[in-house]
Amino acid sequence: RWTVDKTEQSLTTHPHVVQASLWINKNEVVALPTETVYGLAGNARSDEAIARIFEAKGRPSDNPLIVHISDRKQLKGLVSSISPNAEKLMDAFWPGPLTIVLPKGEEVSGKVTAGLSTVAVRMPDHVVALAVIEASGVPLAAPSANLSGKPSPTTADHVYEDLKGRIPGIVDGGSTGVGVESTVVECTEDSVIILRPGGITLEELEKVAGVGNVTVDPGIENEKLAPKSPGMKYTHYAPDAPFVLVDGSPEFLQQLVDKERGAGRKIGILTTEERMDYYKADSVIPAGKRSNPETVAQHLYEALRAFNEAGVDKIFGEVFPKTGVGAAIMNRLEKSAGGHIINE
Numbered sequence: 001r002w003t004v005d006k007t008e009q010s011l012t013t014h015p016h017v018v019q020a021s022l023w024i025n026k027n028e029v030v031a032l033p034t035e036t037v038y039g040l041a042g043n044a045r046s047d048e049a050i051a052r053i054f055e056a057k058g059r060p061s062d063n064p065l066i067v068h069i070s071d072r073k074q075l076k077g078l079v080s081s082i083s084p085n086a087e088k089l090m091d092a093f094w095p096g097p098l099t100i101v102l103p104k105g106e107e108v109s110g111k112v113t114a115g116l117s118t119v120a121v122r123m124p125d126h127v128v129a130l131a132v133i134e135a136s137g138v139p140l141a142a143p144s145a146n147l148s149g150k151p152s153p154t155t156a157d158h159v160y161e162d163l164k165g166r167i168p169g170i171v172d173g174g175s176t177g178v179g180v181e182s183t184v185v186e187c188t189e190d191s192v193i194i195l196r197p198g199g200i201t202l203e204e205l206e207k208v209a210g211v212g213n214v215t216v217d218p219g220i221e222n223e224k225l226a227p228k229s230p231g232m233k234y235t236h237y238a239p240d241a242p243f244v245l246v247d248g249s250p251e252f253l254q255q256l257v258d259k260e261r262g263a264g265r266k267i268g269i270l271t272t273e274e275r276m277d278y279y280k281a282d283s284v285i286p287a288g289k290r291s292n293p294e295t296v297a298q299h300l301y302e303a304l305r306a307f308n309e310a311g312v313d314k315i316f317g318e319v320f321p322k323t324g325v326g327a328a329i330m331n332r333l334e335k336s337a338g339g340h341i342i343n344e
């Protein structure tokens with residue numbers, strides 16, 4: 001564990017940042033903080049490093065990686081062209097939680113893109129991530145630093161839980177800020193398509209002048225269509241116990257819980273601070289405040305992981321409005337529950 005205080009000056013020469021970059025330059029992989037979740041980073045130009053990323057996570061090889069840059073100059077060779085619309089999005093949101101899918105350049109190996117002709121790129125808004133990229137001198141391919149299928153890590157402890165013994169080190173920059181992953185988009189001449197909802201909301205994208213229509217890939221919600229982003233088809237973010245979403249009143253949710261507990265099962269409830277005192281269960285865990293969805297995003301994965309500690313047999317969770325960051329929250333919750341929702 002290489003601790004880095006992100007308020008320090010000249011982070012690129014910080015001994016722990018240098019240490020991480022030395023491993024990266026040996027084509028090893030290290031975990032590092034970003035503003036969304038922790039990433040498992042390796043040299044995007046090295047097939048050896050890419051193979052290590054897939055192996056450490058147990059990730060299916062047909063799920064492509066996001067390449068992280070610290071400077072737009074690094075786009076040269078990485079992508080073959082940048083449309084005016086993509087440029088507008090970079091101006092508006094980089095550094096930040098927006099990943100843009102672009103035509104792949106010569107220098108990117110098909111291992112990074114899982115054979116696709118496009119590459120996903122983003123510039124993270126985290127001084128430690130930017131310092132490690134700069135110190136390494138190469139773009140970094142980095143998926144979330146969890147074991148495939150588990151909730152993404154928002155602290156170095158989460159990474160340790162999943163990847164201890166599998167990677168040489170974790171750069172510990174404290175808790176991440178946003179809490180859910182970046183928004184992945186594809187652009188056409190006159191539109192932006194959201195392939196994965198995330199830290200930048202549809203409403204924020206719509207405010208960028210001249211990008212045209214902003215839509216959501218129908219394949220995300222409709223099981224009969226293939227999603228444009230390969231990662232969206234996998235089960236994800238799953239706690240150990242079966243997880244069910246409840247679209248209804250707190251009273252209705254409590255009744256479901258009482259029935260299960262009556263049958264001798266240990267039950268968890270995923271709720272918010274406003275309602276946590278209302279519920280009776282074996283483990284009641286709040287993820288932020290309902291009145292402030294950004295805080296729910298921030299604590300969502302941490303809460304899902306906490307149920308594993310609690311050792312419950314089943315978890316019931318509340319739903320959220322799908323506006324703003326709520327779209328990303330509900331996308332993760334629905335995946336986490338494997339689509340299992342009970343309506344009142």
Ligand code: TXA
Pocket residue numbers: 034036037038039040063064065066097099101113116118119120124142143144145180181182183184195196228229230231232
């Ligand atoms: O916030 C984030 O994006 C974090 C941090 C570490 O940067 N990273 C992350 O990576 O969430 P990962 O690998 O867990 O998710 C990447 C997503 C997957 O759904 C993948 O299928 C999609 O991006 N993706 C990558 N390349 C793509 C491409 N060329 N076309 C479409 N989707 C792509």
Ligand code: MG
Pocket residue numbers: 143144152
């Ligand atoms: Mg992931």
